[in-house]
Amino acid sequence: MHIPLPRRSGAGLTRGLPAVLSVVSAFALWEIYVQISGISPLILPAPSRVLEQMLLNREVLWRNTVPTLQATLFGFSLSLSVAFVLSVALDFMPRLRRALFPIFVVSQTLPLVAIAPLVVLWFGFDLTPKILLVTLVTFFPMLVALVDGYDSTDPEIEELLYSMGASKRVVFRRARLPSAMPYFFAGLRISITYAVVAAIFAEYVGARAGLGIVILNAKNSFRPDLVLAAVVISSVLTLALFAATALLQRVALRWRDAKGDQ
Amino acid sequence: MTVLDMKNVGLTLGKTDVLADISMHVAQGEFVSILGPSGAGKSTIFRLLTGALHSDRGAITCYGLPLTRNQQGFAFMPQSDALMPWLRILDNVTLGLEVQGVPRKEARARALPLFADFGLVGFEHRYPAQLSGGMRQRAALLRTVLQGRPMQLLDEPFGALDALTRMQMQKWFEARWQSARWTTLLVTHDVREAVALSDRIYVLSRRPATVIAEVAVPTPRPRFGSPTPPDAHALEAHLLDILLTQTGDTL
Structure with missing residues (x-):
């Protein structure tokens, strides 16, 4: 007997409902609290005020969002390329892996507060230090995901390919790389959530423009509403990037959703 | 004509003697089984043939020529x-041809006419997860024979299936084999399967493995579907007897 399943989009909407409800009610509670307590907007501005300020300052905010987005995207692209090239090199050369992996782990122990001002000192106030800091923060989860993903390859599939006369390179391309894809996307999703925050932090330490500068100036002039406006934009950016990777994963890993009749 | 000839082959891995002294041969169009207790080194023999391992002693020849590093005599089914x-069934099936360098279009043209015989019509563009266990096994077998190698190496191809599917698959396989006559070496620990499918059976001892018996199966085909003839029954009992003395457990 064939039981028709609900269409995916409809099921997705229903699944997303609890999340939407919880976010909306959190903001509602916040708004109500501010209205009832009469707390000063210099301490805690209401969501409505943050929204109002976003509209009033939309030009300034937009002008400062562009450099942040640039740093995020360039940094993340560089990070992705570095992670991929390194992962392939480490997979083909286990010795290199043993030699370099400790260095990568150490790179993740460096406190960003200490390293960011140094990178700005060395590379100036332009885009370069932001790109480097985003790369430093985001490449490691992807590298680990790829290296672990290669190792997750079914040994019987590899043995089968070798029995067909495949070279090491062919085995990598046809078995190890596709096997690593689910792991890679898991790492990608983790990395992308760090990217925007890393870019903003790099700007905060020293830049000419960017959301980090907006936050720094707003904080110094006691404007928590503007700080929060920048925070909202940063969250929206991260969510959009996260959604983009989720979409990419859906397309790239279609085979994982293929179960039963279609 | 002899396709495969192994003479006094031995293999030691680390400190373990896996194969002590293995001699066997397979002729063109012949179906030969290797029967042995678990852990006897049956699969190790296949790994020698596919080049994943290299023997320490003895000689292995394919059509009279020694196995080289890049020999391409065998199609292996793990x-x-x-x-x-992540590949659709059609792309899985043509994998061996594509690795050999056959263009995708030609590989597909060679594969598609065989889908009917393997009961896979309509599933060309499905992913493996969408197929039943029996269908997946048939797809794997199609991938094996499509490589066009002189000999097929089947490593317990029906071992992972449930009992009913296994019987259906064995019956189907016998019919396919009777029309195609692939030269086949089958590894199994299922005595009934070995007797039903093989022309000859080699029985291995426990590790370090030697050939302790070689029996020919005279029963005419098809052997599935009709009641098992008494001589086949007697042979099964005889082989089981040999194997049970090899397991080493005394209950």
Whole structure:
């Protein structure tokens, strides 16, 4: 007997409902609290005020969002390329892996507060230090995901390919790389959530423009509403990037959703 | 004509003697089984033939020529179906041809006419996860024979299936084999399967493995579907007897 399943989009909407409800009610509670307590907007501005300020300052905010987005995207692209090239090199050369992996782990122990001002000192106030800091923060989860993903390859599939006369390179391309894809996307999703925050932090330490500068100036002039406006934009950016990777994963890993009749 | 000839082959891995002294041969169009207790080194023999391992002693020849590093005499079907979950069935099946350098279009043209015989029509563009266990096994077998190698190496191809599916698959396989006559070497620990499918059976001892018996199966085919003839029964009992003395457990 064939039981028709609900269409995916409809099921997705229903699944997303609890999340939407919880976010909306959190903001509602916040708004109500501010209205009832009469707390000063210099301490805690209401969501409505943050929204109002976003509209009033939309030009300034937009002008400062562009450099942040640039740093995020360039940094993340560089990070992705570095992670991929390194992962392939480490997979083909286990010795290199043993030699370099400790260095990568150490790179993740460096406190960003200490390293960011140094990178700005060395590379100036332009885009370069932001790109480097985003790369430093985001490449490691992807590298680990790829290296672990290669190792997750079914040994019987590899043995089968070798029995067909495949070279090491062919085995990598046809078995190890596709096997690593689910792991890679898991790492990608983790990395992308760090990217925007890393870019903003790099700007905060020293830049000419960017959301980090907006936050720094707003904080110094006691404007928590503007700080929060920048925070909202940063969250929206991260969510959009996260959604983009989720979409990419859906397309790239279609085979994982293929179960039963279609 | 002899396709495969192994003479006094031995293998030691680390400190373990895996193969002590293995001699066997397979002729063109012949179906030969290797029967042995678990852990006897049956699969190790296949790994020698596919080039994953190299023997320490003895000689292995394919059509009279010694195995070289890049020999291409055997098409191997591993114990699990080893279908790639990210490839559609058609692409899984043509994998061997594509690795050999056959263009995708030609590989597909060679594969598609065989889908009917393997009961896979309509599933060309499905992913392996969408197929039943029996279908996956048939797809893996199609991938094996499509490589066009002189000999098929089947490592317990029906071992992972449930009992009913296994019987259906064995019956189907016998029919396919009778029309195609692939030269086949089958590894199994299922005595009934070995007797039903083989022309000859080699029985291995426990590790370090030697050939302790070689029996020919005279029963005419098809052997599935009709009641098992008494001589086949007697042979099964005889082989089981040999194997049970090899397991080493005294209950």
